[in-house]
Amino acid sequence: MEIKGAVALVTGGANGLGLAIATFLSEQGAHVVVGDLDEDALSGLGGEFDHHVLDVTCPDNVTKVVNDIVKKHGRIDILVNNAGVIFNEPLVNIMNPEGMIHDYTRFRNSIAVNLDSVFLMTGAVVEHMIKGRTKGCIVNISSISARGNEGQTAYSAAKSGVNAMTVTWSKELGRMGIRCNAIAPGFINTGSTNSALTETTINHIVANTPVRRLGEAKEVAQAVVSVISNDFINGTILEVNGGITI
Amino acid sequence: MNEKLVSVLAEVFNLQPDQIVPELTKENVGSWDSLKQMDLVISLERQYGVTLQVEDIIQLVSVAKIAEVLKRKGVDLGD
Incomplete structure (x- = not known):
């Protein structure tokens, strides 16, 4: 697919990894539309991207935003399902006898944000692609945790579902x-990684990563562009993780 | 029946050409589900150079209806 001139919607695109993806797609010549729940961050984008307040867990909001984008731009060629929230909670927390077992509400919330959102967004966008005969591309941002990662029951389940x-x-x-296609990043040097993990954990990860460093957001964005550009890549889960396995 | 249309439909639905008759409907063909419907649309568009809109696609529920839609799109089926 020719990225130059394509209309690309990046969810969760106002910060971190999503912003890096939106920026790199824009640098390749795409008309990038950013959807994000973070209104302050969206305001901070200025006029760089067309942007919408978007709650990817709300079916009505998803439908409205997608319809608005198609109305304005005529179509959506590329959807990057990046919105999501890292969530850490083991099934059993033996240190908390009063609430030893993973809270079900938090489990459902994590599934809603990280899995249901991808279902809702893709359905809404693909409907327009089919009707408009757009030969489009969906890129889901998965995670190395899709393999199953201790301390991340809900997040791992969601990403495996993705x-x-x-x-x-x-x-x-x-x-x-x-x-x-999906991109499954390993540990990337972003605000959410740094807030979710302790310095000791990050040092341990770096020591166990063959390339001996965290990834950079732009390296994930480059992978996104690669799978969009190559029309024969389909159904691939591309791991971008420096060689680490968990 | 138009030979080319018979050939296209037989291939899409994995049927013998003599099974493709105007009376054949979606209900008679086990493999004719929503995914096969997409295969059908793409095959018809490729073979006849037409573009089928959603309102056309939902009418493609029998061989007779398929022929009817194609004719409406200007395809000459020779009958």
Whole structure:
């Protein structure tokens, strides 16, 4: 796919990894639209990108924003499902006898933000792609945690679900010229990584990563652009993790 | 029946050409689900150079209807 001139929607694109992806796509010539729940961060984007306040867990809001974008730009060629929140909670916390077992509400919330959101966004966008015969590309931002990561029951389950949906949709939609791939970053040097992990943990991760460093957001953005650009990449979960396995 | 259309439909639905008759409907063909419908649309568009809109696609529920939609799109099926 030719990225120059394509209309790209990046969810959670006002900060961190999403912003890096939005910026890199824009540098490649895409018309980037950013959707994010963080209104302050959206305001901070200034006029760099067209942007919308977007709650990816709210079906009505998702439909409205997607319809508004299609109305303004005529179509959406690229959807990057980046919005999500890292969430850490083990199934059993033996240090908390009163609430030893993973809270169910927090489990559901994490699934809603990290998995349901991808379902809602992709459905809304693909409907327009099918109707408009857009040969589009969906890129889901997964995670190395999709393999299963201790301390991340809900997040790992959600990201594993994202991978499964990615492969399913690549099979269902490929015939219509719509490709679906996922990027599974490892540990990336972003604000959310640094706030979710202690310095000791980060040092341990770096020591166990063959390239001996965290990844940079732009390296994930480069992977996103790679899978969009190559029309024969479909149904792939591309790991971008410096060689670390968990 | 138009030979080319019979050939296209037989391939899409994995049927023998003699099974493709105007009376054949979505209900008679086990494999004719929503995914096959997308295969059908792409095959018809490629073979006949037409573009099918959603309102056309939902009418493609039988061989007779498929022929009807194609004719409406200006395709000459020779009958």
